[in-house]
Amino acid sequence: MRRAAKPRGERFPVSDRAGFGTCRRRRGAGPSGAGSRMDHRGLRAAVRPRGRGRPRVRQGVRVLGRARGGPRRSQALARAMRGRGGGRQPRHDRVRPRHERGQPGEPHQAFDRRREARGETKEEPMNHRMRYLATGVLSLLFLGLIYSWSNFSAPIGEEFGWDRESMRFVFTLSIIAFCFGGYFGARLNGRFSFRPTMLIAGVLLVGGFASTALVLDAGGLPALYVTYGVLCGGGCGIAYNVIIATVNAWFPERVGFSSGALMMGFGLGGLVLGTAAAAGIDLAGWRTVFLVLAALIAIVLGVTALVIKPAPMLASGSSNVAGSAEGSSEHAAAGKALGASHETPMVRTPLFWVYSVWATCAICAGLMIIGDAKPAALAVGLEAGFATLLVGLVSTTNGVARIVIGVVFDRFGLRAVMASASLAALLGAVALAWSFAPGTRVPGLFVAGALLVGFSYGCVPVIASAFARSQFGQKHYAENLALANFNMASAALLSSFAAGGARALGGADNGDFAVYAAVTLIVVVALVGFAAFFRLLRRNEARAAEQGR
Known part of the structure; x- marks a missing residue:
């Protein structure tokens, strides 16, 4: 047998x-x-x-x-046969790095849920997010040219004979258009998608720079208000809001770091590209420089639209708390409060309006020095070359503050970064006013005050992003960020009227001293707003702690 x-x-x-x-x-x-x-x-x-x-x-x-x-x-x-079947598996599913594998004995459905909670998908793993962050920083570097207006305003004003207040209003109008562009950019991004919204922003920006160079001779000052103020400011606001909201969604546990890195690029645009643009204006004229910038912006925004992809929707529990300081009591309390009231619209909360008072006053000081840095530096007695360099240095401190304050937020929370920004603004405003004291001119104090105010101004956009994310969640983050950035519009109007009125009161001899004295008073109001915000935030945290018991 x-x-x-x-x-x-x-x-x-x-x-x-x-x-x-x-x-x-x-x-x-x-x-x-x-x-x-x-x-x-x-x-x-x-x-x-x-x-x-x-x-x-x-x-x-x-x-x-x-x-x-x-x-x-x-x-x-x-476990393998449950919902899987035999046959050949995709390469990326059969061979996966050890840190991306599930736990032994874990069904694949549970692993998928855990991976989606981290923001991962098979098509878009989380290790791609650093590439998106680098692309976002590059694009925001070009968008930061909006802060180089003081380098552009001098040659344009000299050619057409326009005064400083007319040039300042162009910058004010661009900031207002920037805020409205951020809000409509969030709506467009929600209705369409990332790429069409970036296409609209690119058309506005490229059209604004190109038309400023081509039609200003025929249109005059009103044409400058429309081309640079409305088109460039609006396009910059759309791209700024959409890029920050899209890239930050890939960093749910390090929102301070990602926001700081992105906004550092936005702040350094004035130093890197603004200084290069000023040198190009001396060589080839501002019209040629504007046309070259239009072409470069078209290329950069086109690449950004192709590279960056929206992150998948995060689990409800993973996006409630911004920052990676797991042991921080402030983050924990914010997470509990957010879990209880994240559906409340931001504009209906007292915390938002108190924050708006603080942010408006803090931004106002920065806008008054950024929009008029070079003429004020010349008035205090600095040389023309160093005055141009100072504009870049202010942009540098503006950019460095964004990455530094983002890391500080991840570690210490919202109150620490708001206190740092308020203190820097107060010291800078006092130094600026003292440098123009009647009968004296102190260039060293002016430089120190300008750098401190630039640092304070760089803190505010990161604080706005962290405030919208940590207190109101990811679901409506883009719209909430746009609403938080609307404080720039109110600050621009306040700075324009305050500077004009104070200069008129000070006269020809003490006009700059009166302007920076007004800035000091506005910063004092910001400190009062911070105290009220601190008290209200602590009350909300105590209420959230009681609800969590």
Whole structure:
């Protein structure tokens, strides 16, 4: 009597979510059908010898469990067959780095939920987010040219004979258009998608720079208000809001760092590109420089629209708290409060309006020095070359403050960064007023005050992003960020009227002193607003702690 042949089996690709590689399946078990002798790679399967045996490696594949269907292998096969089936697995699903694998014994549905909670998908793993962040920083570097208006206003005003207040109003109008552009950019991004919204922003920006160079001779000052003030400011606001909201969604646990890095690029645009543009204006004229900038902006925004992709929707629990300081009581309290009232619109909360008072006053000081830095530096007695360099240095402190204050927010929370910004604004405003004291001119104090005010101004956009994210969540983050940035519009109007009125009161000799004295008073109001915000925030945290018990 012939002995029965040993049963042959086939290898079966157990999901690596369970922590295994490839197991052998006995003949007749599974969807491949009875009698199957081919493994998922199309190769003849080796036969596992009888007996208990130790796990061993055969043809580079680990063979687990008993040969005759012991409990370890049966459980692994059951997990693999549940919703998976046999057959060939995609390459990226079969071979995955160890840190992306699931826990041993974890069903693939649970692993998918855990991966989605981290913001990962098979198509868009989280390791792509640094590429998106770098692209966002590059694009915001070009958008930061809006802060180089003092380098552009001098040659344009000299050519057409327009005064400083007319040039200042162009900057004010661009800031107002920037705020409205950010709000409509959030609405467009929600209605369409990232790429069409970036296309609209690119058309506005490129059209604004190009038309400023081509039609200003015929249109005069009203044309400058429309081309640079409305088109460039509006396009910059749309792109700014959409890029920051899209990239920050990839960093749910480090929103301070990502916001700071992006806004650092926005702040450094005045130094890197503004200084280069000023040198180009001396060589080729401002019209040629504007046309070159239009072409470069078109290329950069086009690449940004192609590279950056929106992040998947995060789980509700993963986006409630901004920052990575897990041990911070402030973040924990903010998360509890947000879980209870995240559906409340931001404009209906007292916290938003108190914050708006503080932000408006803090931004006002920065706008009054950024929009008039070079003429004021010349008035205090600095040389023309150093005055141009000072504009870049103010932009540098503006950009450095954004990354520094983002890291500080992740570590210490919202109150620490708001206190730092308020203190820097107060010291800078006092130094600026003292540098123009009646009968004296102190250029060193002016430089120190300008740098401090630039640092304070750089803190506010990061604080706005962190405030909107940590207190009101990710769901309506883009719209809330746009509303928080509307404080720039109110600050622009306040700075324009305050500067004009104070200069008129001070007269020709003490006009600059009166302007910066007014800035000091506005910063004092900001300190009062910060105290009220601190008290209201602490009350909300105490209420959230009581609800969490």
